[in-house]
Structures are given as structure tokens and as C-alpha cells.
Amino acid sequence: MAFPFLLYLSFLFLSLPALSLSQQQQQQPPKGYLIDCGAIGSSMIDGRVWLTDDGFISSGTAKNLTVPNLVPTLSTVRSFPIRNGLRRKFCYVARVYRGARYLIRSTYYYGGVNGLDFPSPPVFDQIVDGTFWSVVNTTEDYSKGLSSYYEGVFEAKGSTMSVCIASNTYTVSDPFISSLEMLILGGSLYNTTNFDSHALRLVARHSFGHNGSIIGYPDDQFDRYWEPYEENVSVIASNTVPSVSGFWNIPPSKVFERALSTARSESLELRWPPFSLPSSTYYIALYFADNGDSPASSREFDIHINDIRYYNNLIVGSEGAAVFATRWPLRGATKITLSPAADSNASPLINAGEIFDVLRLGGRTHTRDVIALEGMKNSLRNPPLDWSGDPCRPRDYSWTGVRCSEGERIRVISLNLTGIGLSGSLSPSIANLTALSSIWLGNNSLSGVIPDLSSLKLLETLHLEENQLTGEIPSSLGDIESLRELFLQNNNLTGRIPDTLVGRPRLEVRTSGNQFLTPPPS
Numbered sequence: 001m002a003f004p005f006l007l008y009l010s011f012l013f014l015s016l017p018a019l020s021l022s023q024q025q026q027q028q029p030p031k032g033y034l035i036d037c038g039a040i041g042s043s044m045i046d047g048r049v050w051l052t053d054d055g056f057i058s059s060g061t062a063k064n065l066t067v068p069n070l071v072p073t074l075s076t077v078r079s080f081p082i083r084n085g086l087r088r089k090f091c092y093v094a095r096v097y098r099g100a101r102y103l104i105r106s107t108y109y110y111g112g113v114n115g116l117d118f119p120s121p122p123v124f125d126q127i128v129d130g131t132f133w134s135v136v137n138t139t140e141d142y143s144k145g146l147s148s149y150y151e152g153v154f155e156a157k158g159s160t161m162s163v164c165i166a167s168n169t170y171t172v173s174d175p176f177i178s179s180l181e182m183l184i185l186g187g188s189l190y191n192t193t194n195f196d197s198h199a200l201r202l203v204a205r206h207s208f209g210h211n212g213s214i215i216g217y218p219d220d221q222f223d224r225y226w227e228p229y230e231e232n233v234s235v236i237a238s239n240t241v242p243s244v245s246g247f248w249n250i251p252p253s254k255v256f257e258r259a260l261s262t263a264r265s266e267s268l269e270l271r272w273p274p275f276s277l278p279s280s281t282y283y284i285a286l287y288f289a290d291n292g293d294s295p296a297s298s299r300e301f302d303i304h305i306n307d308i309r310y311y312n313n314l315i316v317g318s319e320g321a322a323v324f325a326t327r328w329p330l331r332g333a334t335k336i337t338l339s340p341a342a343d344s345n346a347s348p349l350i351n352a353g354e355i356f357d358v359l360r361l362g363g364r365t366h367t368r369d370v371i372a373l374e375g376m377k378n379s380l381r382n383p384p385l386d387w388s389g390d391p392c393r394p395r396d397y398s399w400t401g402v403r404c405s406e407g408e409r410i411r412v413i414s415l416n417l418t419g420i421g422l423s424g425s426l427s428p429s430i431a432n433l434t435a436l437s438s439i440w441l442g443n444n445s446l447s448g449v450i451p452d453l454s455s456l457k458l459l460e461t462l463h464l465e466e467n468q469l470t471g472e473i474p475s476s477l478g479d480i481e482s483l484r485e486l487f488l489q490n491n492n493l494t495g496r497i498p499d500t501l502v503g504r505p506r507l508e509v510r511t512s513g514n515q516f517l518t519p520p521p522s
């Protein structure tokens with residue numbers, strides 16, 4: 001890596017939690033949603049309610065898996081149709097608290113739901129709002145009989161947040177999802193990340209020295225998953241567990257019950273995370289607490305990651321310590337080395353670690369355009385299936401028929417829904433899509449009147465031919481100076497063609513096939 005060591009230092013933090021005498025409050029489960037995708041009824045699991053996905057998504061099909069003895073949340077999925085080679089997203093949309101940070105966890109268990117022709121799970125994408133989150137490839141877990149989960153931390157930018165399942169060119173059968181959790185995280189967690197422009201994608205979170213099952217709620221009040229992790233080093237148990245209330249990121253106290261350690265004066269070396277990493281910048285947090293074996297001990301060590309200094313002379317007492325780096329470049333295998341300081345009379349130890357990929361957010365469509373498109377969607381009887389989530393982003397996943405501008409302010413610049421069998425009416429809210437230069441809605445079954453579109457100052461082409469539109473042609477269309485093509489033929493428009501549209505140079509108006517339309521007097 002070509003980064004000088006000093007660069008890292010400015011991103012390093014240490015915290016020694018203040019001793020806190022206050023006992024843990026009566027635990028409330030984290031606020032948010034537990035969604036059992038495809039389920040026909042809500043259910044209570046370990047005292048928490050799992051909702052059906054009815055109120056969150058309108059596309060896709062609920063399916064039962066035929067695998068016996070599955071845990072309830074894995075026994076049903078929602079499945080989404082692919083169209084060969086076409087990128088399309090299908091979104092869960094939930095009401096959220098703007099500005100709150102959410103832990104989002106999606107879980108997948110294929111269970112052969114796409115039939116015998118597709119013994120392996122499909123590989124597809126997942127998206128949060130306008131940001132590509134990750135590829136979902138559950139092939140390896142599934143071959144071992146395991147479900148797979150993905151976790152991320154995203155800030156709610158509006159009053160709703162969307163989590164989308166998306167087919168890609170490498171998706172060979174219908175994508176699906178088993179469950180979706182969206183849970184509010186405490187505001188102080190991971191707060192050195194700038195969530196205005198970034199999100200965190202979990203790479204690994206481990207409780208070192210633990211065996212047995214994953215630690216989650218209620219041990220972790222935010223229901224983060226801490227996986228057990230053992231390596232070829234000794235496991236030691238703790239006699240004392242620190243108060244976690246003052247810890248950065250508030251890890252569960254259970255992770256301090258065990259630690260990985262070595263003999264005194266030896267370095268502790270971990271191959272963690274236990275797989276090769278793609279080149280990126282990572283948020284890394286490591287958690288430590290003295291195990292209280294010998295009260296007089298002084299436990300002090302240096303931390304290196306891939307032989308690059310991460311922290312010097314960390315003194316770990318029974319009150320514990322957390323050390324983290326907010327943006328650390330890594331690639332390939334990772335080695336964490338804890339080397340005892342010269343005057344340390346106790347061996348190095350480590351209790352837990354988290355590593356996230358720091359994601360840059362993909363942007364969001366200008367809010368006014370989103371609201372206008374939602375209005376348009378609501379007045380259509382059969383809007384395209386993928387009209388949910390962010391209309392323009394991620395770039396390859398804009399809504400069917402929607403084209404958008406690039407740059408800071410992401411606007412809708414053209415609509416083309418020609419000949420896709422749309423019915424319903426045209427919402428007046430289209431007039432708020434003020435960056436539109438073309439509207440092509442010809443050859444559908446749209447009815448109702450043409451709304452006032454005079455606010456579309458950039459509109460060049462308006463194609464509404466081959467529909468069942470009624471009412472008069474708005475004379476305000478004449479106010480749009482940029483208009484070059486106005487195609488209205490074969491509708492059921494009435495009244496007179498407005499004078500403002502007649503005889504204008506560089507404007508082509510077609511109105512044939514409107515039985516009751518009166519041409520202007522010539």
C-alpha cells in the first residue's frame with residue numbers, strides 16, 4: 001500500500017470509558033421493523049413481533065419453501081420476476097425517522113424456491129435508497145445448509161427509506177428475500193463516520209474466544225450480530241466484565257466474558273477478518289478489557305495491522321478500552337498483531353472486533369421530482385412494477401422509462417413509457433417535473449384530461465398519441481416556448497385546437513383521429 005503511516009494517525013481514536021455505577025436500564029428492544037418476507041401472518045418470536053411484508057412492498061410474490069423444520073422467518077420468501085439480462089429493482093419502503101441511523105439486515109435462505117432447474121441460489125444486488133449496497137451471493141452458505149445475512153448502517157435521509165432487491169446481468173433465476181430488519185441504532189454509534197455522504201457495510205463482527213451461537217438481542221441492545229470466533233490461540237475467560245454504557249459503540253458486555261490471548265511477553269497474531277478483502281477503505285473498531293485475573297497487572301501493548309502501526313502503548317484495564325480507525329485502506333489478507341510493551345507484565349488480549357467497508361452514498365433524486373413521480377404513479381392504474389425506491393439511482397437502476405441528469409442535483413429529464421399498456425390518468429403533479437425535456441406516453445390506454453403542463457419550460461416533445469384522453473387541449477401548452485412536437489392523434493379530445501398552438505414555426509402539432517376536435521378557423 002502506498003499510504004504513508006502518518007495519514008492513518010489522524011483517523012485514530014481511543015476511548016477509555018468512564019467508570020459508571022449506574023445499572024443497565026430495563027432493556028427496550030430497538031425501535032424499527034422486523035419483516036418476515038412472504039409470511040401470511042405476523043408472528044411473535046422471542047418476545048418480538050415480526051410483521052408480514054404487506055405494508056412495505058407491492059411487487060413480487062409470496063412463496064413457501066418446502067424444506068422441513070426451518071425457523072419461521074426462513075420458511076417463506078418474497079420472490080421477484082427477472083427479465084432476461086435487464087436490471088430491475090423491487091423495493092421495500094418503510095416510514096423512518098429522518099436523520100436516525102438504521103441497522104439494516106437482510107437475510108436470505110434459498111431453499112430451492114426457483115425449482116429443480118435452478119439448484120443454486122440466484123446471485124443479485126441489494127440497494128438502499130439510491131446506493132448500491134452489495135451483491136447477494138449466498139451460494140457458498142447455501143451449499144453448507146446455512147442462511148446468509150448482510151448488515152449495514154445507513155442514515156434515513158427522508159421520511160421513508162427503501163431497501164431493494166435487484167436483478168442484474170448475472171442473475172439467472174428470480175431473486176428473493178427471506179427477512180428484512182430495519183432497527184434504529186443509538187446516535188453515538190459509529191459517529192465518526194460522516195453519514196451525510198457515507199454508509200457502513202458490515203464485513204465482519206466477532207466476539208473473540210466465543211464459541212456457540214451468535215450474540216444478538218437482548219445481549220446487544222441494538223441487535224447487532226457478534227459471531228463467535230476462535231483461532232489457534234488460547235481462549236481466556238474473564239472474572240470481571242466492564243460496564244459498557246460508556247464504551248464507544250456500546251458493544252454488548254457478553255463479548256467481554258472471553259478473550260483471545262497468548263502467553264505473557266509473546267505477540268498475539270490474528271488472521272482477522274478470516275478472508276481476503278477487496279481493496280477499499282474500512283472502519284475498524286477493536287474492543288478490549290482486562291480479565292481481572294491479577295489486580296496488580298499492567299496490560300500494555302502495541303497494535304499493528306499488516307505490520308503498520310495502528311495504536312501504540314494501549315493500556316487495558318478492567319474498565320476496558322476501544323480503539324478505532326475510521327478510514328483504513330486494506331486489501332487481501334489482514335493480520336492483526338498485538339505486541340506486549342517492554343514493561344507490560346501481562347499478555348496482550350482482545351475481546352471483540354468490527355470491520356465495515358465505508359461506502360460512498362450514491363446520491364438521491366431531487367425530492368420534488370420524487371414527490372411528483374409518486375403522484376404520477378398513484379394516478380396510474382398499473383404503474384411499472386419497478387416504480388419504487390429512488391427513481392434515478394443507482395444509475396443502472398432507474399425506474400422503467402425514467403431518464404435522469406447527472407451531477408449534484410439529480411433531476412428527471414425524460415419520461416418514455418410508450419406502448420406498455422398503461423391505464424389510469426395523468427396526474428397534474430407531472431407539472432412539477434420541471435427538468436423534463438421529453439414526455440413520451442403514446443400508445444397506452446390513458447384516460448382523463450391533459451393537465452396544465454405550462455410549468456415545464458424545457459419541454460420539447462410531448463407525445464400523448466394513441467390513448468383515450470378526453471377534454472380540451474390546454475391552451476397553456478402554447479406557453480411552452482421550447483415545445484417542438486405535440487402529438488395528440490387518436491384520442492378523444494374535444495373543443496377547439498387553441499390558437500396559441502396554431503401556425504407556430506418549429507412546432508409540429510398532430511391532432512388527427514380526435515373525432516370531436518374542431519380545427520381552428522383558418
Ligand SMILES: *[C@@H]1O[C@H](CO)[C@@H](O)[C@H](O)[C@H]1NC(C)=O
Pocket residue numbers: 040062063064
Ligand atoms: C403457504 O402456506 C400457508 C399455510 O402454511 C398457506 O396458507 C399459503 O396459501 C401458502 N402459500 C403458497 C403461495 O402456497
Ligand SMILES: *[C@@H]1O[C@H](CO)[C@@H](O)[C@H](O)[C@H]1NC(C)=O
Pocket residue numbers: 123137138139140170
Ligand atoms: C457466487 O459465489 C460462488 C461461491 O463463492 C462463486 O463460485 C460464484 O462465482 C459467485 N457468483 C457470482 C455471480 O459472483
Ligand SMILES: *[C@@H]1O[C@H](CO)[C@@H](O)[C@H](O)[C@H]1NC(C)=O
Pocket residue numbers: 188189191192247248249
Ligand atoms: C460520539 O460518541 C461519543 C461516545 O458517546 C461521544 O463522546 C462523542 O462526543 C460523539 N462524537 C460526535 C462527533 O458526535
Ligand SMILES: *[C@@H]1O[C@H](CO)[C@@H](O)[C@H](O)[C@H]1NC(C)=O
Pocket residue numbers: 211212235
Ligand atoms: C465452548 O468452550 C468451552 C470452554 O472452552 C467448552 O467447554 C465448550 O464445550 C465449548 N462449547 C462448544 C459448543 O464448542
Ligand SMILES: *[C@@H]1O[C@H](CO)[C@@H](O)[C@H](O)[C@H]1NC(C)=O
Pocket residue numbers: 232
Ligand atoms: C496451532 O499452533 C501450534 C503452535 O503454535 C502449531 O503447532 C499448530 O500447527 C497450529 N495449528 C494450526 C491449525 O494452525
Ligand SMILES: *[C@@H]1O[C@H](CO)[C@@H](O)[C@H](O)[C@H]1NC(C)=O
Pocket residue numbers: 416417418438440
Ligand atoms: C421511447 O420509446 C419508444 C419505444 O420503446 C421508442 O421507439 C422511442 O424512440 C423512445 N423515445 C425516446 C425519446 O427515446
Ligand SMILES: *[C@@H]1O[C@H](CO)[C@@H](O)[C@H](O)[C@H]1NC(C)=O
Pocket residue numbers: 419420421443
Ligand atoms: C402499441 O403497443 C402495443 C403493445 O402495448 C404494440 O403491440 C403495438 O404494436 C403498438 N402500436 C403502435 C402503433 O406502436
Ligand SMILES: *[C@@H]1O[C@H](CO)[C@@H](O)[C@H](O)[C@H]1NC(C)=O
Pocket residue numbers: 368375428429430431432
Ligand atoms: C408541486 O409541488 C408543490 C410543492 O413543491 C406543491 O405544493 C404542489 O401541489 C405541486 N403541484 C402539483 C400539481 O402536484
Ligand SMILES: *[C@@H]1O[C@H](CO)[C@@H](O)[C@H](O)[C@H]1NC(C)=O
Pocket residue numbers: 468470492494516
Ligand atoms: C369520446 O367522447 C364522446 C363525447 O364526449 C363520447 O360520447 C364517446 O363515448 C367517447 N368515445 C370514447 C371511445 O371514449
